[in-house]
Amino acid sequence: MSYATEKLTEEKVFKDPVHRYIHVKDRLIWDLIGTKEFQRLRRIKQLGTTFLTFHGAEHSRFNHSLGVYEIVRRIVDDVFKGRPEWNDDDRLLTLCAALLHDLGHGPFSHSFEKVFGLDHENFTKKIILSNTEVNQVLRRVSDNFPKRVEEVIAKTSKNKLVVSLISSQIDADRMDYLQRDAYFTGVSYGHFDMERILRVMRPREDQVVIKQSGMHAVEDYIMSRYQMYWQVYFHPVTRSAEVILTKILHRAKALYEEAYQFKQAPAHFYSLFKGEITVDDYIHLDESIVLYYFQMWQWEEDEILSDLAQRFLDRHLFKYVEFDPAKEYKKLSELSILFLKAGIDPEYYLVVDSSSDLPYDFYRPGEEEERLPIHLLSKNGEVRELSRESSIVDAISGKRRTDHKLYYPANLLHDEGQHKEIKKQIRKLLDIE
Amino acid sequence: MLKDHAKIIHAIAASDEIVGRKKLQKMIYIAKKINYPFHEKFAFHFYGPYSEELTLRIEELCNMGFLNEIKEKKGGYYQYRYTLTESGTEFLELNKVNMPHLKDCLVDMNGQSARFLELVSTVLYFEDLPKEEVKEKIFTLKSKQRYTEEEINQAYYYIDTLNTKAAILS
Numbered sequence: 268m269s270y271a272t273e274k275l276t277e278e279k280v281f282k283d284p285v286h287r288y289i290h291v292k293d294r295l296i297w298d299l300i301g302t303k304e305f306q307r308l309r310r311i312k313q314l315g316t317t318f319l320t321f322h323g324a325e326h327s328r329f330n331h332s333l334g335v336y337e338i339v340r341r342i343v344d345d346v347f348k349g350r351p352e353w354n355d356d357d358r359l360l361t362l363c364a365a366l367l368h369d370l371g372h373g374p375f376s377h378s379f380e381k382v383f384g385l386d387h388e389n390f391t392k393k394i395i396l397s398n399t400e401v402n403q404v405l406r407r408v409s410d411n412f413p414k415r416v417e418e419v420i421a422k423t424s425k426n427k428l429v430v431s432l433i434s435s436q437i438d439a440d441r442m443d444y445l446q447r448d449a450y451f452t453g454v455s456y457g458h459f460d461m462e463r464i465l466r467v468m469r470p471r472e473d474q475v476v477i478k479q480s481g482m483h484a485v486e487d488y489i490m491s492r493y494q495m496y497w498q499v500y501f502h503p504v505t506r507s508a509e510v511i512l513t514k515i516l517h518r519a520k521a522l523y524e525e526a527y528q529f530k531q532a533p534a535h536f537y538s539l540f541k542g543e544i545t546v547d548d549y550i551h552l553d554e555s556i557v558l559y560y561f562q563m564w565q566w567e568e569d570e571i572l573s574d575l576a577q578r579f580l581d582r583h584l585f586k587y588v589e590f591d592p593a594k595e596y597k598k599l600s601e602l603s604i605l606f607l608k609a610g611i612d613p614e615y616y617l618v619v620d621s622s623s624d625l626p627y628d629f630y631r632p633g634e635e636e637e638r639l640p641i642h643l644l645s646k647n648g649e650v651r652e653l654s655r656e657s658s659i660v661d662a663i664s665g666k667r668r669t670d671h672k673l674y675y676p677a678n679l680l681h682d683e684g685q686h687k688e689i690k691k692q693i694r695k696l697l698d699i700e
Numbered sequence: 701m702l703k704d705h706a707k708i709i710h711a712i713a714a715s716d717e718i719v720g721r722k723k724l725q726k727m728i729y730i731a732k733k734i735n736y737p738f739h740e741k742f743a744f745h746f747y748g749p750y751s752e753e754l755t756l757r758i759e760e761l762c763n764m765g766f767l768n769e770i771k772e773k774k775g776g777y778y779q780y781r782y783t784l785t786e787s788g789t790e791f792l793e794l795n796k797v798n799m800p801h802l803k804d805c806l807v808d809m810n811g812q813s814a815r816f817l818e819l820v821s822t823v824l825y826f827e828d829l830p831k832e833e834v835k836e837k838i839f840t841l842k843s844k845q846r847y848t849e850e851e852i853n854q855a856y857y858y859i860d861t862l863n864t865k866a867a868i869l870s
Contacts, residue, residue, distance in 0.1 A: 384739070421743075425840045600794055619702060
């Protein structure tokens with residue numbers, strides 16, 4: 268028996284609040300879960316700073332990765348198996364890609380990527396292809412297996428069907444995170460009939476299609492996605508925490524570049540500051556490390572770093588007002604000048620944050636869009652794009668919603684110990700008197 | 701503060717006019733790859749590297765009235781034409797962008813076809829791979845475009861030219 272086909276003597280199960288059980292029978296999958304790079308995902312929260320808004324949202328990328336694996340396992344083992352359009356030789360490739368798709372996520376990914384110009388997809392690739400435990404396990408299947416898995420995750424594989432299971436507008440990744448994030452945040456949105464969707468999925472040469480009879484379940488999935496984005500993912504308080512986190516990182520980097528003497532030398536950040544981070548450095552960086560430095564930075568001499576770190580840890584977040592960049596960008600310049608006059612650095616304390624979502628879009632032939640649509644399969648074998656069949660989906664197709672907010676430190680603006688008149692002017696401009 | 705918006709406006713101003721969303725995407729991606737500080741995140745899609753963030757930013761800039769988008773019917777499909785509006789010029793005056801000599805690179809790219817820029821950006825996307833593997837990727841992932849070996853070699857040559865231009869000028 269080859270390593271690729273080797274089964275565990277007894278099936279292992281993980282108890283899971285979303286899928287009830289996660290089943291592992293393949294030796295390869297079990298070994299991948301045991302690698303240090305995969306175990307590291309336990310120390311990275313799935314929803315970053317959302318726990319400061321929804322206190323239950325402490326779940327990790329480890330939970331989610333197992334969930335995506337389980338969904339894909341059910342699709343390939345229970346729905347696709349035996350169908351002529353499905354090649355069972357792709358089973359293991361698909362399961363590995365599902366399990367490892369988020370391997371390169373770092374702590375508070377979004378902020379880190381923004382400040383240090385990182386790309387978690389690139390780290391996923393590097394972890395899979397370089398000398399890591401994950402790579403060693405994958406290579407036991409064959410020398411080019413790590414590369415094949417990486418190509419599926421990066422969407423550069425020629426096997427479009429497998430890619431679409433992991434990454435498309437209705438993929439295992441989204442189906443897991445919507446339900447998992449709804450469960451852990453405690454919101455009532457995010458629920459849809461996944462069992463139904465899985466049952467009506469069908470493999471085709473270059474993508475997964477959905478049987479026409481499952482259209483209403485897909486409509487429900489798209490609506491729950493829409494609600495989760497606006498109720499949870501783009502929650503303004505979460506965004507405030509993220510703004511502060513981003514500014515802490517910016518400040519620490521700026522101080523390093525000015526040769527500032529930190530009381531607690533940020534050794535784990537040096538390679539990030541220099542833009543020379545290796546895979547090994549990256550793997551060792553997790554949220555415990557980052558939060559440790561935030562604790563230490565509270566006591567730094569630098570007032571901005573110390574204040575921002577305290578704000579994050581004690582949840583003294585920035586307040587916000589609605590902001591229309593088109594009409595108010597001149598006001599923003601005015602505010603920046605007033606902030607400077609009031610001794611509050613606008614680079615760190617006056618921040619515009621934008622969120623935007625497109626719940627569903629489709630590729631119109633000849634247009635230059637790049638989103639693969641959801642296709643419905645009718646009884647006569649014809650395949651039609653979802654929004655042509657569903658008036659609910661048609662109503663929201665291509666409709667992007669964007670929200671801009673301007674964040675500021677309310678306590679500093681209300682402290683009239685200094686620059687009383689200027690602060691009054693600022694409050695008036697912000698309309699927070 | 702709206703710095704990333706300003707950079708995109710600056711790029712379109714420098715190019716005078718960009719015709720086609722695909723072309724715009726590829727020009728910014730290539731500029732980013734030759735080390736101009738654009739922060740939009742790109743991933744691999746049908747036409748090569750594509751940034752959802754950039755699409756969004758362009759939409760926002762049109763909604764803000766800083767960019768002018770003209771949709772025109774071109775045979776069987778629609779094409780989009782982007783230029784700066786007066787408010788866009790005014791915004792740029794208030795939010796100056798310093799990207800030395802980006803204009804020379806963008807003007808050069810703007811003179812190339814979208815098809816060629818798609819090839820150039822795909823080569824850049826796979827730049828860590830050996831040339832033979834890049835060719836294989838292009839032949840399999842972009843089989844519909846029917847790129848020839850000669851075109852791929854031209855793409856490599858073009859990347860060298862752009863890099864030299866960016867390095868010499870900056």
